[in-house]
Amino acid sequence: MLESAITWWTFFKISINERLVYRADFMLGTLMRFLPTLTQIFLWWAIYDVISSPGSADSTTGPDGDIAGFKYGDMVAYYLLVIISRAFSSMPGLTGGIANQIRNGEVKKFLIQPVDMQGCLLMQRIAHKLVYYLVATLPFALVFFLCRGFFVNGWPAADVLIVFFLSLALSFLLGFFLETCIGLIGFWFLEVTSLTFIYMLMNFLLSGHMFPLELLPSEPVNIRAWVEFLPFQFLAYFPAAVFLGKIEGAEMYRGLISEVAWVLFFVVLSRVLWWKGIKRYSGFGG
Amino acid sequence: MSFRTNFILQCLSSMAWAGMNWGLFKIIYVHTGEIGRGTGWHENEFFIFLGTIWVINSLIQTVFMANAEEFSELIRTGGLDFALLKPIDTQFLISFPRINWSQVPNGILGILLIIHSMQKLMQEKELYFSVFSVPVFVFYVICGAMVMYSVMICLASTSIWFGRNQNLYDFWFYITNFYRYPMEIYQRNGIGMALWGTFTFLIPILVVSNIPARILAQPLGTPWKAWEWGLAGYAVLGSVWSLWASRWVFRRALMSYRSASS
Numbered sequence: 036m037l038e039s040a041i042t043w044w045t046f047f048k049i050s051i052n053e054r055l056v057y058r059a060d061f062m063l064g065t066l067m068r069f070l071p072t073l074t075q076i077f078l079w080w081a082i083y084d085v086i087s088s089p090g091s092a093d094s095t096t097g098p099d100g101d102i103a104g105f106k107y108g109d110m111v112a113y114y115l116l117v118i119i120s121r122a123f124s125s126m127p128g129l130t131g132g133i134a135n136q137i138r139n140g141e142v143k144k145f146l147i148q149p150v151d152m153q154g155c156l157l158m159q160r161i162a163h164k165l166v167y168y169l170v171a172t173l174p175f176a177l178v179f180f181l182c183r184g185f186f187v188n189g190w191p192a193a194d195v196l197i198v199f200f201l202s203l204a205l206s207f208l209l210g211f212f213l214e215t216c217i218g219l220i221g222f223w224f225l226e227v228t229s230l231t232f233i234y235m236l237m238n239f240l241l242s243g244h245m246f247p248l249e250l251l252p253s254e255p256v257n258i259r260a261w262v263e264f265l266p267f268q269f270l271a272y273f274p275a276a277v278f279l280g281k282i283e284g285a286e287m288y289r290g291l292i293s294e295v296a297w298v299l300f301f302v303v304l305s306r307v308l309w310w311k312g313i314k315r316y317s318g319f320g321g
Numbered sequence: 322m323s324f325r326t327n328f329i330l331q332c333l334s335s336m337a338w339a340g341m342n343w344g345l346f347k348i349i350y351v352h353t354g355e356i357g358r359g360t361g362w363h364e365n366e367f368f369i370f371l372g373t374i375w376v377i378n379s380l381i382q383t384v385f386m387a388n389a390e391e392f393s394e395l396i397r398t399g400g401l402d403f404a405l406l407k408p409i410d411t412q413f414l415i416s417f418p419r420i421n422w423s424q425v426p427n428g429i430l431g432i433l434l435i436i437h438s439m440q441k442l443m444q445e446k447e448l449y450f451s452v453f454s455v456p457v458f459v460f461y462v463i464c465g466a467m468v469m470y471s472v473m474i475c476l477a478s479t480s481i482w483f484g485r486n487q488n489l490y491d492f493w494f495y496i497t498n499f500y501r502y503p504m505e506i507y508q509r510n511g512i513g514m515a516l517w518g519t520f521t522f523l524i525p526i527l528v529v530s531n532i533p534a535r536i537l538a539q540p541l542g543t544p545w546k547a548w549e550w551g552l553a554g555y556a557v558l559g560s561v562w563s564l565w566a567s568r569w570v571f572r573r574a575l576m577s578y579r580s581a582s583s
Contacts, residue, residue, distance in 0.1 A: 067491065067492060067495040068495070070495045070496070070498055070499070071495060071498045073516070074498050074499055074501070074502060077502070077506045077507055077509065077513055077516075078356070078502055078506055080506070080509060081356045081357035081358075081360070081505070081506040081509075082349060082352070082353050082356055083353075084357065084358050085353045085354060085355045085356070085357065085358050086352065086353050102352045102353075103352075226326075228327065228330060229326075229330050232330060232333075232334050236337055236341070239341065240341060240344075245341065245345060246345060246348070250348050251348075252348065252351070
């Protein structure tokens with residue numbers, strides 16, 4: 036028990052150090068992340084300005100127009116919150132990494148060593164994310180302080196905040212196990228680039244990364260209704276909508292429960308894929 | 322063309338991103354008639370703007386993007402030594418060797434979108450486009466490509482100082498973010514004006530997209546104002562200035578280059 040804890044701790048430390056090698060690259064990347072938000076602020080002002088009554092534009096709350104239940108402040112706040120959701124749920128390079136290890140035979144080491152592949156990858160991710168939050172907290176705090184005016188309703192109630200943080204933690208797990216599953220399909224397809232590509236498109240559109248899901252058209256196909264049955268919304272939309280009070284009360288808890296269910300589903304699925312996968316795996320290369 | 326599936330996937334990928342961008346604005350225009358009060362960027366005008374962006378993007382990504390990434394990699398691995406030794410201009414050598422054909426369909430899509438939107442404009446507003454606007458448009462698109470090339474060379478050069486610039490694509494995306502929208506949206510308050518000034522005069526990427534799009538979308542019927550003429554003249558100046566600046570940054574960066582892994 037202690038030994039395995041030490042093993043995992045070592046993995047964790049290595050990953051943290053690995054992450055700190057290219058510091059300048061990393062810091063710059065964090066700062067740059069907020070540039071698109073800046074243009075969003077101006078773009079949405081220009082859009083809301085047109086649909087609002089003339090002269091209603093207040094320098095603090097913005098134009099008074101309303102798009103699908105979102106005021107100007109809500110809209111900007113939504114995009115800011117989605118950056119937080121994405122900081123938890125996005126897993127750059129995970130799918131491709133797994134598929135590569137399967138293809139070039141590196142995955143063999145997990146068959147020989149007494150180390151679990153998913154556990155090892157999960158440790159790496161947690162370490163990477165922790166370093167990221169460590170570095171990013173300051174710029175995040177600064178940006179949110181500067182943008183506090185957009186959060187028209189102020190801080191949500193304590194129970195909403197708790198659900199918000201829970202949903203963020205769950206979105207990390209969901210993102211991790213979902214993308215692991217796609218990577219593990221590499222046991223059957225070897226090349227998963229096309230799958231990753233479809234996943235990225237779906238994710239961008241249906242997770243609410245691109246715009247609040249309320250904006251999805253209900254004609255000719257009611258996409259909005261379908262999205263409710265997919266896991267994507269928990270990767271970006273759900274935490275942000277909870278924070279802004281767009282989803283509240285019983286509906287909020289129902290959402291949280293179905294997020295847990297999705298996480299469990301993908302944990303089990305990734306296990307099944309792994310066991311089935313290594314059964315049909317034949318090690319190529321030295 | 323040796324990885325055919327991969328090639329088709331890349332084509333599809335870039336077209337799908339473009340399509341989603343189009344979808345976003347299609348949805349936005351369900352809710353509003355114009356972006357920015359009184360700016361004249363109605364739906365069809367804006368889609369001409371969007372098409373112009375796609376054309377410029379596709380031009381850059383076809384000709385320069387792969388090479389800039391290659392350059393970053395050369396710095397990291399020390400392979401730049403060989404490029405430096407060759408008796409031709411290094412910037413020229415690293416800028417042009419590869420062409421990424423998979424980004425071409427995107428540009429064609431852009432042209433189709435422009436033509437379609439122009440047709441709709443002509444039907445709805447009974448506007449007529451002068452034949453001269455086409456060569457002028459092409460000229461300004463080329464100016465735009467020059468500016469964007471310069472930005473990219475500068476970005477790629479930073480990998481000499483940072484050790485690596487793995488996120489070249491990301492940086493590119495973040496910076497070009499500012500040129501994806503009509504410049505009017507920035508001209509609202511202090512911060513906006515500062516952004517507008519920076520990306521018009523210091524790094525003239527706003528000019529890149531706005532001038533050619535304006536030539537096709539805004540103009541006819543509404544005579545250009547003096548500042549628009551000024552901006553059009555400035556676009557030429559700006560592209561020369563940014564080319565010069567990129568050359569300067571490139572050379573400065575090369576001076577700090579310490580080979581690797583030898």
